[in-house]
Amino acid sequence: MTAETTAESEPLKRGALVYDPAAGRVGEYQDGSGPYALLRPVGGGREWQADPAALRPATQRERLSAGVRAANERARAVGANTPDPDDLSRPPLPVPGCTTCTELAGRREAACAEHDRSAETDANVLLCRHLREEHRA
Template sequence: MTVHDQPPLPAVGALMLDARRDRVGEVMDVICGRVLLRDPAGGREWEAFPCDLTPATASDALRARVADVNDQAARSRL
């Protein structure tokens, strides 16, 4: 892949699907060609390469919200 073939960098605030981790994240920043993502519900950031990212579909975003609700429900039972 040459410099001209690289995917465009996503905008801060965009919801992206990280295919390598199968996770949806909100773009927090782009530093040195790497994208910093965070779960839309919060938590720790992780790094991803732009080539591993695609815009999250409505289905991807819903899956992330359902996972967060399930996590909260599981924690409330403890």
């Protein structure tokens, strides 16, 4: 049996999600390497070798579980903390009920709609300044 077939003798296609019972996890089929199948964790990561005869298509539940695990790992890597208001890589969030915040956020939305990146940046800077001066203790 080659790395391109599963126990059911179906050819494996690159990107197919399969369950590796030896590793106890779902992997994305990458390629064959000699007598082994190369699998990669869902969402990325270090590849591992698996016995292609033992592989089977992942169930819907296993696929979902692997996807949730990958999303959780991404969230942990990025950090689930509240974004820093001084971080201009993300647009600042207006404080609900504040008229100045609402007005500046409206300016930003209008600039986005007009594809005016300069005005969008200006509105973000003004909103950050307002948040820092008026809403921070």
